[in-house]
Amino acid sequence: MDFYYDSVNMRYPVKGSVTAGVFTFSDTTNEIGVVIDDHNQVTTNFAGSTPQGFRIIAEKFEGSFIYDIDESVWDIDEYIYDIGTAGIGTATHLLIHRLDSTNAVNVEVWASDDSVTNYTKVFDSAIETGDVWSINTLDASTSKSYFVVQFTGTHDVDCGEIVLAQKITGLYRQDLQQTKKLIHFVNLKTNYEGGEFSNKDNDLKEDVNYPYGVLSETQKGYLNSLDTGVYGQGKSFLMVKDSVRKWGKLKQNISFNEIAYEYYSSNLSMRFAT
DSSP states (O other), rough: EEEEESOOOEEEEEEEETTTTEEEOOOSHHHHHHHHSSSOOEEEEEEESSSSSEEEESSSSEEEGGGGOOOOGGGHHHHHHHOOOEOOOOEEEEEESSSTTOOOOEEEEEOOOOOOOOOOEEEEOOOOOOEEEEEEEEEEEEESEEEEEEEEEEEEEEEEEEEEEEEEEEOOOOOOOOEEEEOOEEEEOOOOOSSSSEEEEEEEEEEEEEEEEEEEHHHHHHHHHHHHHHHTTOOOEEETTEEEEEEEEEESSOOOEEEEETEEEEEEEEEEOO
């Protein structure tokens, strides 16, 4: 059982593409399908024959404000280039959710510590087919401040989520008393004064509970990584179990009971889109 989650903490998507290591802004996409919310619905069509994608900032971002600039107004253009200070995010995989599981368009991933220049290509390949969720391994684990994901060649693909992720693996042997149930997911609509005026049932959600009677110290570390990377950040993740890929969230944080020296019991409670 494997988990993939947004390890870059993707923020501030900006439309554009990279050529020869330089990022250029663009308005060729209307909306950007990136993992900013909990939905995996198709939101963006990338189509054409020129590179088309978006740049994101990793981790925390601290922008430059006018009152931080000491130069005269005539020198302000020097600071437009420096949009602020970004953190560092690390990714090992690229996840893409598509409407068509057979659409094997070519995708590039570029990374840099500069918002505009010095981008290095860390992925360039036709993406995986066979499932609407495409899982692709970057050329190497990459830690940078800025990432660009772009479609190249002749492409026409409808995307929902695009995630730069890390993989957590090695979680298996959950107890046989695992439980699953389908639940209705209700949206409440309110007016500007806060009063409810309608509600709507969305697609069913699936609650899954995996108890672990005995975990080694190593397996506990895997669950800790999942808890830190996902639950504490309020993020969704992609779970792959028995070749089935599901998009979901942790319902609660993961706790442990020590049942013997360096052996633990725990419980993994999750909710998935159906």
